[in-house]
Amino acid sequence: MNSPTRILRLREAIARDVSVASRYFDRVIVCGEWAGEAARLFDLIDCPAKESVANPEDLPDLRGDGHSCTLVLLDGTAYSEKDLQGLLARLHPRLGRSSRVALVDCRGCFRRIEHLVVPAGYEMVRVRPVGHAPFAWLGLGRFLGRAVSRLPGVRWLCPARVIWLRPVVPLRQKPSLSVLIPARNERGNIENALKRLPPLAGTDVEVLFIEGHSTDGTWEEIRRVAAAYGDRCKIQCLQQAGVGKCDAVRLGLARANGELVVILDADLTVPPEFLEYFYEKYCDGRGDFINGNRFAMPMERGAMRPLNYLGNRFFSAALGWVLDVRLGDCLCGTKLFARRDYERFRRWREDFGDFDPFGDFELLFPAAVLGLGIVDLPVPYAARSYGSTQIRRFRDGWRLLKMTLHGWLRLKGTPT
Numbered sequence: 001m002n003s004p005t006r007i008l009r010l011r012e013a014i015a016r017d018v019s020v021a022s023r024y025f026d027r028v029i030v031c032g033e034w035a036g037e038a039a040r041l042f043d044l045i046d047c048p049a050k051e052s053v054a055n056p057e058d059l060p061d062l063r064g065d066g067h068s069c070t071l072v073l074l075d076g077t078a079y080s081e082k083d084l085q086g087l088l089a090r091l092h093p094r095l096g097r098s099s100r101v102a103l104v105d106c107r108g109c110f111r112r113i114e115h116l117v118v119p120a121g122y123e124m125v126r127v128r129p130v131g132h133a134p135f136a137w138l139g140l141g142r143f144l145g146r147a148v149s150r151l152p153g154v155r156w157l158c159p160a161r162v163i164w165l166r167p168v169v170p171l172r173q174k175p176s177l178s179v180l181i182p183a184r185n186e187r188g189n190i191e192n193a194l195k196r197l198p199p200l201a202g203t204d205v206e207v208l209f210i211e212g213h214s215t216d217g218t219w220e221e222i223r224r225v226a227a228a229y230g231d232r233c234k235i236q237c238l239q240q241a242g243v244g245k246c247d248a249v250r251l252g253l254a255r256a257n258g259e260l261v262v263i264l265d266a267d268l269t270v271p272p273e274f275l276e277y278f279y280e281k282y283c284d285g286r287g288d289f290i291n292g293n294r295f296a297m298p299m300e301r302g303a304m305r306p307l308n309y310l311g312n313r314f315f316s317a318a319l320g321w322v323l324d325v326r327l328g329d330c331l332c333g334t335k336l337f338a339r340r341d342y343e344r345f346r347r348w349r350e351d352f353g354d355f356d357p358f359g360d361f362e363l364l365f366p367a368a369v370l371g372l373g374i375v376d377l378p379v380p381y382a383a384r385s386y387g388s389t390q391i392r393r394f395r396d397g398w399r400l401l402k403m404t405l406h407g408w409l410r411l412k413g414t415p416t
Contacts, residue, residue: 178258287375
């Protein structure tokens with residue numbers, strides 16, 4: 001197959017890979033003069049709206065556009081390392097918190113990419129090798145491309161990469177916060193969940209208890225505590241019609257009013273006092289998805305059973321590999337993110353499938369794919385002081401394994 005056709009197929013593969021995320025952005029803006037097959041790439045990308053600008057100074061000011069997500073696309077083959085660093089530095093002042101930059105590198109020019117992007121004010125959140133077998137091997141090119149692109153090690157011998165960059169933008173004003181506390185048979189922990197919440201000065205905080213078919217008087221305790229502590233913050237008392245933590249979290253997200261949302265398990269094995277650090281990490285611009293990591297600090301004796309520990313470590317490693325991100329703990333229930341981003345998570349879930357028994361994977365998957373920047377925050381992990389675990393290890397573990405395998409087939413490598 002001749003060279004122009006190979007290049008065309010490579011561009012098509014890159015467009016499919018970028019489109020996995022760009023269809024959930026509000027628009028794509030190409031920066032720079034694109035011509036030939038590079039322009040073809042722009043045409044193939046799936047997004048509700050697309051436009052182009054010749055220079056960074058022509059980019060719309062996205063800093064105040066807090067409810068719109070814009071992807072800026074750069075053709076890395078058009079720049080040297082020095083030119084690219086200068087271009088990124090000129091782009092940065094016009095980018096908002098929800099903006100992302102996707103750099104298409106078809107020549108492997110930027111092997112030391114982190115040394116270029118960090119001084120310009122960015123974090124590299126995802127690197128995707130793309131374009132295995134962009135030619136027909138006796139008609140088997142597409143099949144071999146799909147297979148090889150999913151193999152460890154070999155997939156990095158690709159002709160192109162898509163490098164996702166997140167601008168580091170600290171917040172000027174403190175956003176409001178909703179604390180979601182799913183609770184089933186947690187009567188003895190409800191009052192402490194409120195008493196131990198850290199004071200966040202200058203922040204509007206609401207707490208949403210979501211009770212799920214308890215048999216120990218948890219609902220009555222929630223109502224009592226809400227009346228007794230109603231002067232501290234706004235408290236919502238909700239009862240889920242469905243079953244399970246995932247359903248409870250979805251109900252809480254549907255009723256939350258805060259700009260940011262944090263999930264706190266009612267068993268209080270992750271201390272509520274640590275929510276302050278989750279909030280500060282987000283406001284400082286260090287990440288847009290703050291994920292608790294229970295393995296980075298010593299655990300209290302008896303906090304996690306050995307089989308659960310092994311399962312958590314396995315799924316964290318497997319999911320990190322599938323999503324091309326560093327992930328220390330994929331099943332810690334404590335996570336913080338922006339409510340506007342959850343709207344994109346929900347749309348993504350509708351396309352991907354509904355598999356998750358706990359709700360952790362269906363948040364982590366789109367957070368990684370959309371380049372939010374997942375930050376692992378070390379948290380202590382304590383043994384329960386009341387009640388017993390709700391986890392069904394083997395049945396729930398099998399469902400998580402199916403979701404991981406589904407993600408491997410859907411996300412690891414793009415058909416070429």
